[in-house]
Amino acid sequence: xxxxxxxxxxxxxxxxxxxxxxxxxxxxxxxxxxxxxxxxxxxxxxxxxxxxxxxxxxxxxxxxxxxxxxxxxxxxxxxxxxxxxxxxxxxxxxxxxxxxxxxxxxxxxxxxxxxxxxxxxxxxxxxxxxxxxxxxxxxxxxxxxxxxxxxxxxxxxxxxxxxxxxxxxxxxxxxxxxxxxxxxxxxxxxxxxxxxxxxxxxxxxxxxxxxxxxxxxxxxxxxxxxxxxxxxxxxxxxxxxxxxxxxxxxxxxxxxxxxxxxxxxxxxxxxxxxxxxxxxxxxxxxxxxxxxxxxxxxxxxxxxxxxxxxxxxxxxxxxxxxxxxxxxxxxxxxxxxxxxxxxxxxxxxxxxxxxxxxxxxxxxxxxxxxxxxxxxxxxxxxxxxxxxxxxxxxxxxxxxxxxxxxxxxxxxxxxxxxxxxx
Amino acid sequence: xxxxxxxxxxxxxxxxxxxxxxxxxxxxxxxxxxxxxxxxxxxxxxxxxxxxxxxxxxxxxxxxxxxxxxxxxxxxxxxxxxxxxxxxxxxxxxxxxxxxxxxxxxxxxxxxxxxxxxxxxxxxxxxxxxxxxxxxxxxxxxxxxxxxxxxxxxxxxxxxxxxxxxxxxxxxxxxxxxxxxxxxxxxxxxxxxxxxxxxxxxxxxxxxxxxxxxxxxxxxxxxxxxxxxxxxxxxxxxxxxxxxxxxxxxxxxxxxxxxxxxxxxxxxxxxxxxxxxxxxxxxxxxxxxxxxxxxxxxxxxxxxxxxxxxxxxxxxxx
Numbered sequence: 001x002x003x004x005x006x007x008x009x010x011x012x013x014x015x016x017x018x019x020x021x022x023x024x025x026x027x028x029x030x031x032x033x034x035x036x037x038x039x040x041x042x043x044x045x046x047x048x049x050x051x052x053x054x055x056x057x058x059x060x061x062x063x064x065x066x067x068x069x070x071x072x073x074x075x076x077x078x079x080x081x082x083x084x085x086x087x088x089x090x091x092x093x094x095x096x097x098x099x100x101x102x103x104x105x106x107x108x109x110x111x112x113x114x115x116x117x118x119x120x121x122x123x124x125x126x127x128x129x130x131x132x133x134x135x136x137x138x139x140x141x142x143x144x145x146x147x148x149x150x151x152x153x154x155x156x157x158x159x160x161x162x163x164x165x166x167x168x169x170x171x172x173x174x175x176x177x178x179x180x181x182x183x184x185x186x187x188x189x190x191x192x193x194x195x196x197x198x199x200x201x202x203x204x205x206x207x208x209x210x211x212x213x214x215x216x217x218x219x220x221x222x223x224x225x226x227x228x229x230x231x232x233x234x235x236x237x238x239x240x241x242x243x244x245x246x247x248x249x250x251x252x253x254x255x256x257x258x259x260x261x262x263x264x265x266x267x268x269x270x271x272x273x274x275x276x277x278x279x280x281x282x283x284x285x286x287x288x289x290x291x292x293x294x295x296x297x298x299x300x301x302x303x304x305x306x307x308x309x310x311x312x313x314x315x316x317x318x319x320x321x322x323x324x325x326x327x328x329x330x331x332x333x334x335x336x337x338x339x340x341x342x343x344x345x346x347x348x349x350x351x352x353x354x355x356x357x358x359x360x361x362x363x364x365x366x367x368x369x370x371x372x373x374x375x376x377x378x379x380x381x382x383x384x385x386x387x388x389x390x391x392x393x394x395x396x397x398x399x400x401x402x403x404x405x406x407x408x409x410x411x412x413x414x415x416x417x418x419x420x421x422x
Numbered sequence: 423x424x425x426x427x428x429x430x431x432x433x434x435x436x437x438x439x440x441x442x443x444x445x446x447x448x449x450x451x452x453x454x455x456x457x458x459x460x461x462x463x464x465x466x467x468x469x470x471x472x473x474x475x476x477x478x479x480x481x482x483x484x485x486x487x488x489x490x491x492x493x494x495x496x497x498x499x500x501x502x503x504x505x506x507x508x509x510x511x512x513x514x515x516x517x518x519x520x521x522x523x524x525x526x527x528x529x530x531x532x533x534x535x536x537x538x539x540x541x542x543x544x545x546x547x548x549x550x551x552x553x554x555x556x557x558x559x560x561x562x563x564x565x566x567x568x569x570x571x572x573x574x575x576x577x578x579x580x581x582x583x584x585x586x587x588x589x590x591x592x593x594x595x596x597x598x599x600x601x602x603x604x605x606x607x608x609x610x611x612x613x614x615x616x617x618x619x620x621x622x623x624x625x626x627x628x629x630x631x632x633x634x635x636x637x638x639x640x641x642x643x644x645x646x647x648x649x650x651x652x653x654x655x656x657x658x659x660x661x662x663x664x665x666x667x668x669x670x671x672x673x674x675x676x677x678x679x680x681x682x683x684x685x686x687x688x689x690x691x692x693x694x695x696x697x698x699x700x701x702x703x704x705x706x707x708x709x710x711x712x713x714x715x716x717x718x719x720x721x722x723x724x725x726x727x728x729x730x731x732x733x734x735x736x737x738x739x740x
Binding site (some may be wrong): 134 | 439469470491529532533536537538539540541542546547548549550551552553554555557558606661667670673677684714715718719720721725728
């Protein structure tokens with residue numbers, strides 16, 4: 001399967017420099033998407049092959065995480081900005097839907113009052129916009145910071161935003177909101193606990209939509225500007241890329257996706273509380289990306305599926321097996337393996353970064369960056385204390401000329417090196 | 423309006439403002455020690471050692487086991503107290519220093535040539551591993567740390583000062599002084615400064631880069647270990663999650679002072695300690711929003727003055 005996929009990538013790359021239709025070669029749609037359509041068909045018939053509907057419930061939660069991982073991948077994978085507070089946008093999306101659909105708020109004296117309500121379908125785009133706007137507002141002053149500082153500032157936002165929702169009385173403080181109205185449309189009900197199919201197909205539709213949007217973004221001139229910034233900020237700026245604007249777009253579009261995920265999650269769970277939103281969510285999504293392959297769409301999807309699988313099945317089942325077996329239960333004493341989830345997450349992060357930093361399904365351009373192929377000034381990293389990005393300036397500068405001006409003589413060589421994988 | 427006369431006449435424990443200042447200074451001493459570890463490591467390899475807070479936390483869980491092993495439950499006095507304190511400080515420092523050097527060797531050293539964010543992600547992973555092992559060992563809730571230090575003290579300007587607070591401050595200042603002497607006057611200290619300034623040139627001058635970096639992690643870890651001992655006695659409980667929260671606050675302190683600058687870390691530690699204890703007292707529901715206040719400060723500093731109070735603006739290397 002993987003080999004077939006990689007072959008289609010090579011075909012794409014060959015046609016890249018020759019035929020371009022609306023910025024994308026036709027074969028790109030046909031070749032790369034054959035596998036995608038296969039998986040989509042699989043996902044469409046998946047619930048009908050089951051007798052047990054619990055798998056559908058798991059699939060919905062996986063789908064929501066896939067959405068979030070795809071959104072964070074724009075920020076981390078494409079633009080190379082480490083965002084450790086992605087949960088902030090998730091919160092904004094969730095609260096927009098919660099407040100909008102229920103119409104309940106609380107004043108500072110603890111009295112409940114109502115505002116006009118709207119349907120989930122109206123609020124979904126509003127939640128996405130609210131999160132995006134918020135992302136731009138957060139990003140505008142902070143995106144000038146260096147990468148590692150940005151990581152900590154975003155981590156700060158991830159902590160502040162939920163605690164503000166817990167602090168101010170309007171959103172029912174720590175209690176949060178529950179019994180949110182379901183997004184029913186005519187005869188299709190989303191509130192039947194025995195029938196999760198409507199939510200399953202809603203999630204699937206949103207995932208497909210986000211995949212299409214993200215793939216289109218990746219191959220736009222904006223996407224190439226992100227890659228240029230990721231590889232070398234200084235060279236990108238020197239090639240005429242507006243750093244703050246480009247980063248802001250990555251941050252904002254990532255936030256929009258996070259907002260969609262939050263809105264969907266609130267509608268699905270029908271309840272939200274500030275304590276549901278913490279650093280664990282931000283980091284779980286980051287681990288999905290690192291595991292699957294930073295910057296690679298199929299990688300990120302696989303990462304989300306694998307991590308949820310480990311979380312839901314592996315740890316639970318192993319823990320049960322260990323506890324029911326008297327010998328192993330005695331051996332472990334009172335240790336509860338369910339707590340070891342983050343130990344496994346931590347080990348995954350460290351091992352992936354050390355042994356396979358490109359992830360399970362790599363983005364080949366990213367792999368080249370990590371392997372250091374194409375580094376023009378090897379000497380710069382001889383002692384090894386300088387950031388690796390610094391030695392790639394020459395190559396990126398050339399690439400970049402190609403990406404920003406399609407008509408220039410660099411266009412062929414530039415986009416040839418882009419790679420349309422992942 | 424606080425005048426000296428009203429302060430002196432404040433009586434026993436009646437002046438909340440001065441009391442919060444006193445608490446802030448004590449807390450600040452702990453933050454400063456942890457912040458030094460962040461700043462030393464950042465200064466030399468430009469890595470935010472995300473696991474540093476958990477290195478600190480491991481000192482607290484290990485010395486808790488030692489104290490529980492001895493079976494002490496009530497305050498000690500005389501030589502027994504001095505002996506136990508010395509033992510705990512040595513154990514705490516050795517545990518954290520060893521752990522920090524080990525983590526650097528296995529998780530960060532192979533990534534020196536990797537893109538900048540790679541070691542940061544590895545550090546996050548290490549942080550999760552250290553936290554979860556401590557959680558599996560000591561449970562998910564806080565564990566009480568026995569009161570081994572006498573709880574008596576005295577009043578000054580209307581604020582209660584425990585002898586423990588004095589001990590914390592004296593120990594922290596002594597360690598900071600020792601660090602300063604080490605960095606400024608020893609051969610290894612000079613090597614550390616050289617590597618921080620220009621690793622290539624330092625290597626060409628015969629400085630052993632790996633050993634120097636290991637020593638930096640050793641010192642940073644030892645300071646965090648000592649901070650773990652005094653914080654356990656001060657806070658009266660040990661919790662696996664302390665490292666994450668306190669680590670972020672200490673990192674904020676390091677950034678506030680100007681990351682890479684040891685004097686800045688100390689200043690930042692005390693300033694953040696004061697801000698936090700005053701915020702808890704004077705902002706309504708301060709304990710809910712206390713962390714958010716510290717983060718808001720962090721964001722503001724980074725946006726308005728990324729070089730910190732005492733740091734220098736460093737141009738981007740090309």
